[in-house]
Amino acid sequence: MKIKKISYLDPRVDLENDCLDVFVTLENDDYYLIEVTTPKFFYTLMEKFKSNFVPPSYPYIIVSKLTDDIIRAAIQEFIDTKEDSYWLKLYHMTATLKIEDINEILYRKEKENTELEAEIEAED
Structure with a gap:
């Protein structure tokens, strides 16, 4: 699948130290919203929050510079x-998941693992 179009919610302020919401439309007209940022932006966040680490947030696609070509290449790789x-899809969906969704997924995986362990024990 190829990218048909990318657009930005806000204009780029600093090509090397910023974060952008990027709308991605694919050839099949599916669309996704993802965040793209630069490594320097993480330092800006840590300074802003007076922290030694980046606070928890949605996953970012990290690029060296916020140019159209680099953003497009990074998204195409994803x-x-x-x-x-x-x-x-994972980066897009993460922002929309509620804790109930996450708990349901974890419950299903735990159940699958329990069933798999039972099958393995039955074979022994």
């Missing part, structure tokens, strides 16, 4: 790296 645009 589309191509794993089947069915897994990484792009």
Whole structure:
């Protein structure tokens, strides 16, 4: 799948020290909203919060500079790296998940693991 269009919620302020909300439209007209940032922006966040670490937040796609070409290449990599645009979808969906959704997913995985362990024990 290829990118059809990218657009930005806000204008870029600093190509090397900023964070952008990026709207991505794919060839099949599916669209995603993701955050793209630069490494320097993390230092800005730590200074802002007077912290020695980046506070918890949504996942970012991290690029060296906020140019169209670099942003497009990074997003395309998130589309191509794993089947069915897994990484792009994960980064997009993370912002919309509620704790109930996460707990449900964890419960399902725990149940699958319990069933798998039972199958393995039955084979022994």
